[in-house]
Amino acid sequence: MGISRKEFIKKTALVSGGIILLPVINNMAGCSAGAEILVVTASHEGVIKFNISGMFKNSGEGKLLEVDNTGLRIMLIKKDANSFTALDPVCTHKGCELIKRKNFLECPCHGSEFDLAGKVLKGPAEIPLGDYRTEFDGKNTVTIFLK
Ligand code: FES
Known part of the structure; x- marks a missing residue:
């Protein structure tokens, strides 16, 4: 059984959110050269x-x-x-x-x-x-x- 279109969109949105977020976090760390x-x-x-x-x-x-x-x-x-x-x-x-x-x-x-x-x-x-x-x-x- 496949997932419904609604579930697919929900999961894709979650994954996409993660992909978009990661570079933002990395860029923020880059501002201070990785400093905590x-x-x-x-x-x-x-x-x-x-x-x-x-x-x-x-x-x-x-x-x-x-x-x-x-x-x-x-x-x-x-x-x-x-x-x-x-x-x-x-x-x-x-x-x-x-x-x-x-x-x-x-x-x-x-x-x-x-x-x-x-x-x-x-x-x-x-x-x-x-x-x-x-x-x-x-x-x-x-x-x-x-x-
Ligand atoms: S911004 Fe030019 S030396 Fe710091």
């Missing part, structure tokens, strides 16, 4: 409470965050044992998303480089990266203030 993106939620006051439990071992490590429902991305970097830096990971030259390297951030578009505090190391970008104030409770929570 952690979705976070901001309060109405623009405050993010981020639990870093088990995430950062060494200074200089970074995590790419995306604020839910906004598309806003933040590169959270462990500065030292007691503090974190939250940078806007968008190149100040022409707006490409930066790639986190071990000790710097690199622009894949025209080669600008920024240190882990957001200062320009190499042009053509001339303006430092934007940043957000952070607080670390010394245990597991980093608070990021978007305003």
Whole structure:
């Protein structure tokens, strides 16, 4: 017994949806060179409470965050044992998303480089990266203030 026309269309639509969706997901990952993106939620006051439990071992490590429902991305970097830096990971030259390297951030578009505090190391970008104030409770929570 074959499947009905209605079932066939339903199944085909499901499969087609999957095929269409996959490249979108791959393209999204490609924007940040395959980096894992952690979705976070901001309060109405623009405050993010981020639990870093088990995430950062060494200074200089970074995590790419995306604020839910906004598309806003933040590169959270462990500065030292007691503090974190939250940078806007968008190149100040022409707006490409930066790639986190071990000790710097690199622009894949025209080669600008920024240190882990957001200062320009190499042009053509001339303006430092934007940043957000952070607080670390010394245990597991980093608070990021978007305003
Ligand atoms: S957009 Fe980053 S160097 Fe041009």
